[in-house]
Amino acid sequence: MQARLDRQQAQSDSRRKGVLDAARLVFERLGIEGASIREIAREAGYTAGAIYSYFENKEAIYGALLAESLERLNAAVDAAGQDRTEPAELLEAKAGAWFGFFAANPRDLDLGFYLVQGMRPRGLTAELNFQLNDRLHDALRPCEAALQAMGLGAEDALRENTSLFAHGVGLLLLQHTGRIRMFGQDATLLFDAYLISLVERLQRAPA
Template structure:
């Protein structure tokens, strides 16, 4: 094969190579943004289908139809209904964690921190029943791999309460036990509220939860135990 000299092209300059790389990165960013937008669109459709039919009653085909895609196109973004559920739970847990982190308490006052953080996660689920439904997917269980990742996110969201217990003098093991009991108490009350069964007892779930947290503070806060601070003072501004 004979190559004519006029067919040879000079190598691109360093500036041209840098510009080509920049254009490639921009294309990749646009493709990623488009993919993220479409994934979010699918998740929005899944929320609507789950709200109408429940998680168990929903199918991939229904979610795809709601999103305006074929089932085959939807599989480009999620390989199963379980993957869609996991993405929704992960997003919900991220918002839960942001809510808990945003709840403020004075530094050096772990009792107030416990109240603020516990009320934050309880309030999040009380005001967002669809997120509560998603939270119960963790109770029912997904695949082991997804369970581990999502459970870790949940523990991170609840960790400020556990830290408050430790700051009140509990050992790490005792703090973990009390945090688990606190979460169990709250989720039980939320379930009663969500199903309307709380009306059988003529009670209000938020008030019962606040009372439970008050009792925890009475038990564990050193200032109350010593009599230096009255329990009601801890919740004063």
């Protein structure tokens, strides 16, 4: 009996993953506003009714995709710098982890910043949008903690962390769109240089 239930659960999980994989492709192609359950079902090879047994609407599918992406992002950040003890080294490891994750996974950058639907979280409930934003912030909090360990107060650490994130995201967008080539620069090298400059500036600051 348990073996049969396990097989059914595995089959259900596989079908759900198939829906999400198909939806990712459809959202990339059409955006969330242009996408439809019917189009996602066609891409997945299922009926529209089968999709509704897993998700109530396309916004719920988008939210599930983004939530899964953010879990992978947080796993990457959590795993980074486990052998580091110095705050400056930890900052570099954690910041490099979130930057590297988005650099290696541009589709996750699209999801995380709603780039497939015009820069706004249309269709997501306020509660879900808050939860997703909070999970993104979870991936950035280790940098903030490292900045505080380097001697910054909470407000200054938040400001520096915000600037670091904004700088990194700007570079990622330049890389993602190919605009970085017009400057003949490398986004990762520029981000690393910003981090080094930030650490040196903080280390020079009077205690």
